[in-house]
Amino acid sequence: MATLDGTDTTHRLGDGIAIRAPGTVGTIVLDPAAETTAGTTPPTVITGDAEVDGVLGRLFPDRCRLDAALTTTSSATITVEPPAGGTVVLVVADPSPHGMITFHAPDGPPAAEALDADLAPARLTFTIRASRLAAAEAPGGMEDLGFPEPVERFITILWHDSADAAAQDAARWLAESWERRNRPYGIKELGLDRDGSASWSDFGMERWPELKGKEVLLLVHGIFSTVESGFGWLDRHPENDPVDRTPYQELRSRYDVIIGFDHPSVSVSPIDNAQHLADLVPGLPVPTVDVLCHSRGGLVARLLAGESPAVVGQTIEARTIVFAGTPNSGTVLVDPARLEHLVNRFVNLLRWLPPGPWGDAASDVEGFLHLVAFLGTNIEEGLPGLVYMTPENMAAHNRGTVPHGERHAFGANHEPTRLTRRLLDEVEDRAVFSGIPNDVAVPTDLVNEDAAPDLTVTGDIWHDTYFEDLEVRGQVLALLPGRTR
Numbered sequence: 411m412a413t414l415d416g417t418d419t420t421h422r423l424g425d426g427i428a429i430r431a432p433g434t435v436g437t438i439v440l441d442p443a444a445e446t447t448a449g450t451t452p453p454t455v456i457t458g459d460a461e462v463d464g465v466l467g468r469l470f471p472d473r474c475r476l477d478a479a480l481t482t483t484s485s486a487t488i489t490v491e492p493p494a495g496g497t498v499v500l501v502v503a504d505p506s507p508h509g510m511i512t513f514h515a516p517d518g519p520p521a522a523e524a525l526d527a528d529l530a531p532a533r534l535t536f537t538i539r540a541s542r543l544a545a546a547e548a549p550g551g552m553e554d555l556g557f558p559e560p561v562e563r564f565i566t567i568l569w570h571d572s573a574d575a576a577a578q579d580a581a582r583w584l585a586e587s588w589e590r591r592n593r594p595y596g597i598k599e600l601g602l603d604r605d606g607s608a609s610w611s612d613f614g615m616e617r618w619p620e621l622k623g624k625e626v627l628l629l630v631h632g633i634f635s636t637v638e639s640g641f642g643w644l645d646r647h648p649e650n651d652p653v654d655r656t657p658y659q660e661l662r663s664r665y666d667v668i669i670g671f672d673h674p675s676v677s678v679s680p681i682d683n684a685q686h687l688a689d690l691v692p693g694l695p696v697p698t699v700d701v702l703c704h705s706r707g708g709l710v711a712r713l714l715a716g717e718s719p720a721v722v723g724q725t726i727e728a729r730t731i732v733f734a735g736t737p738n739s740g741t742v743l744v745d746p747a748r749l750e751h752l753v754n755r756f757v758n759l760l761r762w763l764p765p766g767p768w769g770d771a772a773s774d775v776e777g778f779l780h781l782v783a784f785l786g787t788n789i790e791e792g793l794p795g796l797v798y799m800t801p802e803n804m805a806a807h808n809r810g811t812v813p814h815g816e817r818h819a820f821g822a823n824h825e826p827t828r829l830t831r832r833l834l835d836e837v838e839d840r841a842v843f844s845g846i847p848n849d850v851a852v853p854t855d856l857v858n859e860d861a862a863p864d865l866t867v868t869g870d871i872w873h874d875t876y877f878e879d880l881e882v883r884g885q886v887l888a889l890l891p892g893r894t895r
Contacts, residue, residue: 412438414480425474426491426533427567433484434543436560441475456566458505459761461772465779470499470568479560482543488536490567498569499785500536502543505564508762512542512754515786538565570783588780589674592773595686598637600629600658600668608645608658610638613669615690620667621697625893627661628726629670630714632705632735633796634777637670640704643877650880657883664892665700671714675706676777676795684713684722691725698727700890701815705851705873706799708736709807717811728815732889734876735849736819739808739856740801743842751842752796753781755850759872771874801856808859818889820882821863822849824872849873 412421418432423440456463456475466473480486490498500514516534543563599613631640644657653660662668673683703711711731716724737744743752756778760771784792797803839845847854847866851873857863864885871879877886 414438423476428489429486431482431484431486434480434482434486436478436480438476438478441477455564457501457503457511457564458509459511462511462779465776466568469780469783470570472570473566473568476565478563478565480543480563481560482540485540486538486543488538488565490534497783497787498534498567499782501566501568502538503564505562510758513750513782513785514538515750588777589677593674596672598670598672600662600670602659602662606656606659618691618694622695624666625664626697626699627665627668627890627892628699628701629668630701630703630707630711632707633675634774636672639771639774641877643875648878648880657886660887661890661892664894673710676793679794679798680706680709680713681721683710687714688723688725696724696727698729701728701731702886702890703731703736704734704876705736708733708738715814717814730816730889732886733819733857734882735822735852735873736857737799737804737852738819738859740799740804741852741856742801743851744796744799746797748842749781750785753778759850760874818864819858820865820876820885821854821857822867822871822876823847823854824850825869827870
């Protein structure tokens with residue numbers, strides 16, 4: 411156990427772990443199970459969220475946890491002596507209801523010198539900001555006395571040995587261990603059950619010629635998502651929705667066929683996605699369709715529409731493309747150096763916000779958790795579907811393209827609520843986006859390649875809840891008239 415008194419003293423906890431936290435007062439205890447077995451036996455709790463812990467437990471066979479009760483005015487420095495060749499990530503978790511979980515890559519490569527003479531030279535350092543260790547709200551009844559109540563935190567060190575067969579090839583690991591199983595390619599067709607709710611079924615490619623001459627709407631989803639989860643809000647009635655029918659019900663009355671393109675989104679590039687579908691339909695009719703796409707799906711839709719014929723042949727004739735949160739000019743959040751910001755934002759927001767912890771977004775959360783193993787590593791080859799969307803790569807993508815069809819883009823300027831402000835604090839937002847309005851993932855002004863968005867929504871709406879917004883829902887129906895045009 412370490413008793414922190416606010417000084418610059420380095421405290422050795424054992425198992426190659428030390429902490430130096432000037433300005434921090436409290437206690438940190440190495441989890442008894444980890445202390446007994448040198449971190450080789452998984453503790454039953456990593457973050458306090460059972461679903462998150464289940465995924466992390468499968469990803470990281472070795473970990474040890476520190477229980478902390480702290481008050482802090484400064485950042486904390488934690489040093490770790492990892493196994494040789496291992497990939498190490500540190501997790502800070504608030505185990506309270508709606509508690510935040512943040513993942514942290516090492517500050518840099520292993521340092522040659524040590525904070526403590528007893529530490530091995532090959533060590534990693536993690537610096538945890540005070541805001542990640544402090545109370546989210548001023549504790550009632552204590553602040554007037556000048557003794558804020560200690561904040562309970564789990565601080566867990568995770569690692570996997572890169573020599574392990576499951577993690578040997580980081581460039582292929584994600585595709586082979588998760589996306590191939592959970593995000594396979596497929597075309598789905600939207601139907602409506604007797605109660606009017608959405609029902610998705612497989613659309614066999616042998617039916618592709620049927621699309622010729624019909625009113626067709628194509629949906630293309632974003633990162634880690636599926637057609638069903640990515641557009642799920644179109645199957646719901648928000649409490650203040652004055653319209654009697656869901657958007658799906660209305661759109662189904664306007665189009666002969668509504669299909670969605672399911673595809674992996676992180677382990678392969680948008681070019682690979684579009685080429686996969688193009689390879690399935692060589693020589694078949696090019697149907698005229700309207701397209702509704704979310705996030706990265708917009709980049710796939712543009713390629714399917716043939717705007718870069720030298721890259722991917724035309725698969726659809728796009729009459730209208732509606733983009734929601736698409737990084738048509740890129741986003742800095744997918745820069746390799748900002749990967750932990752991407753993971754922290756999406757994992758917590760998908761856990762916290764409606765329809766509640768996990769819920770319909772459980773599989774999407776699991777996908778983002780798989781990115782944790784890439785923190786602090788070279789991700790360019792391993793995650794091509796992400797790094798494709800940097801502003802530099804999108805500038806190259808956009809050069810020489812010939813847009814097809816009428817195009818409309820929606821953006822958002824997310825204004826955090828009390829609940830989300832802990833995660834999307836002003837300091838971090840400035841660090842990621844330099845203070846530019848954004849929807850948590852994409853800068854507002856970059857969703858439309860050469861112009862301002864057709865619609866910008868503000869308030870609680872963020873990157874994954876565009877279709878909850880009543881104004882967005884109204885614009886979707888106005889821009890996709892189908893046979894009523």
